[in-house]
Amino acid sequence: MKAILCETHGKPDSLVFKNIDSPKPSANEVLIDVKACSANFPDVLIIQNLYQFKPELPFSPGAEVAGVVKDFGENVKHFKKGDKVLSLCGWGGFAEEAVVDKNRVFPLPKGMDYVTASSLMYNYGTSYHALKDRAKLLKGETLLVLGAAGGVGLAAVELGKIMGATVIAAASSAEKLAVCKEKGASHLINYAEEDLKARVKELTNGKGVDVVYDPVGDKWAEAALRSTAWNGRYLVVGFAGGEIPKIPMNLPLLKGCAIMGVFWGRFTTEEPALSIQNIQELGKFYLEGKIKPHIYKLYPLEKGADALNDLMNRKVTGKAVVITCSPEEATASEKAKPKAKKTKEVNSKNEILQFKNQEAVLSWVGNPLGKSPWLEVSQKMIDEFAEATLDKQWIHIDKEAAKSTVFGDTIAHGYLTLSLIPKLMSDVYSVPFAKMGINYGTEKVRFLHPVLSNSRIRLNATLKHASKTASGGLKMIVEASIEIEGIEKPACYAEVISVLN
Numbered sequence: 103m104k105a106i107l108c109e110t111h112g113k114p115d116s117l118v119f120k121n122i123d124s125p126k127p128s129a130n131e132v133l134i135d136v137k138a139c140s141a142n143f144p145d146v147l148i149i150q151n152l153y154q155f156k157p158e159l160p161f162s163p164g165a166e167v168a169g170v171v172k173d174f175g176e177n178v179k180h181f182k183k184g185d186k187v188l189s190l191c192g193w194g195g196f197a198e199e200a201v202v203d204k205n206r207v208f209p210l211p212k213g214m215d216y217v218t219a220s221s222l223m224y225n226y227g228t229s230y231h232a233l234k235d236r237a238k239l240l241k242g243e244t245l246l247v248l249g250a251a252g253g254v255g256l257a258a259v260e261l262g263k264i265m266g267a268t269v270i271a272a273a274s275s276a277e278k279l280a281v282c283k284e285k286g287a288s289h290l291i292n293y294a295e296e297d298l299k300a301r302v303k304e305l306t307n308g309k310g311v312d313v314v315y316d317p318v319g320d321k322w323a324e325a326a327l328r329s330t331a332w333n334g335r336y337l338v339v340g341f342a343g344g345e346i347p348k349i350p351m352n353l354p355l356l357k358g359c360a361i362m363g364v365f366w367g368r369f370t371t372e373e374p375a376l377s378i379q380n381i382q383e384l385g386k387f388y389l390e391g392k393i394k395p396h397i398y399k400l401y402p403l404e405k406g407a408d409a410l411n412d413l414m415n416r417k418v419t420g421k422a423v424v425i426t427c428s429p430e431e432a433t434a435s436e437k438a439k440p441k442a443k444k445t446k447e448v449n450s451k452n453e454i455l456q457f458k459n460q461e462a463v464l465s466w467v468g469n470p471l472g473k474s475p476w477l478e479v480s481q482k483m484i485d486e487f488a489e490a491t492l493d494k495q496w497i498h499i500d501k502e503a504a505k506s507t508v509f510g511d512t513i514a515h516g517y518l519t520l521s522l523i524p525k526l527m528s529d530v531y532s533v534p535f536a537k538m539g540i541n542y543g544t545e546k547v548r549f550l551h552p553v554l555s556n557s558r559i560r561l562n563a564t565l566k567h568a569s570k571t572a573s574g575g576l577k578m579i580v581e582a583s584i585e586i587e588g589i590e591k592p593a594c595y596a597e598v599i600s601v602l603n
Contacts, residue, residue: 105197106406109160111151114410125201129175137216139164139195141409141422164195168219186210188219196406215435221395221421228366229257237335241266242591243312251278302329323347334359396420455531471563474529487518513552526561536602545597558587575603
């Protein structure tokens with residue numbers, strides 16, 4: 103077979119293209135007839151012996167492949183020859199064939215072509231893990247993405263938009279930023295021409311951003327960290343800019359922010375169940391048309407070194423992909439059979455989602471429960487809450503004093519807003535099969551925007567989790583976002599735990 107080989111550590115120009123023996127799968131391995139392999143920045147590092155993983159020479163770079171099962175070892179039971187698959191192989195992908203551990207090979211989703219399949223998991227997996235699991239990005243927050251036109255950067259822009267954040271994309275040219283705009287960025291910063299910190303301050307009215315996604319490092323890292331808001335989260339994703347930055351550690355102290363490492367490769371082995379869940383959610387996003395990798399260029403296998411050179415020289419916007427077959431075969435896909443849409447039983451008068459039994463609730467996990475009618479938070483309601491809780495701070499009850507504040511009026515207690523969630527949930531769904539329901543508590547509560555007196559709010563809810571309890575009841579976790587009429591940022595976000603018996 104033909105392959106691109108790293109025989110001595112060095113830059114992409116040191117790679118060689120040659121014929122070598124086909125690999126043989128061991129008992130737990132799958133032999134893949136590679137059709138496409140994307141180029142990622144770790145490939146540039148690994149051939150220079152600068153990456154965390156250091157394979158023995160000679161080896162082929164290329165960590166993310168898609169192709170067809172050609173053979174497999176005796177312990178592989180879940181694949182057959184001819185199956186279309188994608189895989190995270192670590193290295194070995196810039197070749198016509200690659201052997202991969204069976205646990206790192208996955209079926210190719212229907213409707214997905216080889217080029218897309220080889221471009222999805224690394225970038226979107228990294229970015230989704232970073233935003234969802236590490237930063238816990240919330241709807242209404244502000245996300246700054248550095249290197250936003252790169253593979254992981256564009257994925258972060260798309261996912262940030264899907265998760266309801268206001269996305270600020272930073273890149274080094276107008277052409278790159280145009281692609282970021284297409285992917286959903288609300289604001290653009292050309293940090294080759296503009297002052298990053300000053301521009302972020304301007305765009306956020308001096309507050310700063312809630313989350314920084316940084317795969318670049320180098321000279322932009324400190325400016326980005328200084329641009330975080332109080333309780334901000336700074337995600338360390340990589341160092342494509344070249345230098346690993348040295349951060350003054352007084353900055354996280356003064357800003358009350360967190361610096362978080364993102365190592366997706368280790369995450370997939372340390373927390374495999376959560377990793378698989380993320381991959382399934384990304385597959386759903388793709389099939390729904392919410393995400394799509396931006397392909398910069400296709401390179402024939404013999405030009406694989408050029409793909410890495412273009413990546414290293416920051417010419418690539420999105421993904422560079424090496425293919426071993428024709429472009430037509432690499433980009434052809436089987437059409438997915440349309441899935442039957444889930445139907446919901448709705449009370450036509452009140453538009454309340456009704457669940458007949460536990461199985462109906464269990465089958466609804468991951469789906470929206472809906473939005474409640476608008477509810478006015480009156481001054482009378484605020485006063486009564488202050489009386490009941492003995493929390494009589496003037497900002498809540500003294501309208502004259504509140505006029506001189508930045509709000510211009512009294513504001514509701516944060517816990518008043520939170521306490522309205524059970525009432526608003528009753529306007530969204532009902533469980534008539536249950537004899538009793540208990541609001542068991544909340545998790546991940548965040549207050550994001552004050553609710554002014556006489557504002558109108560509503561609940562936007564999604565069923566995140568449902569499982570049967572030991573006593574035969576049902577535990578539900580509902581993602582609850584309280585929206586304010588006329589304001590983009592929600593008042594608060596919480597995961598509400600309920601137990602039905």
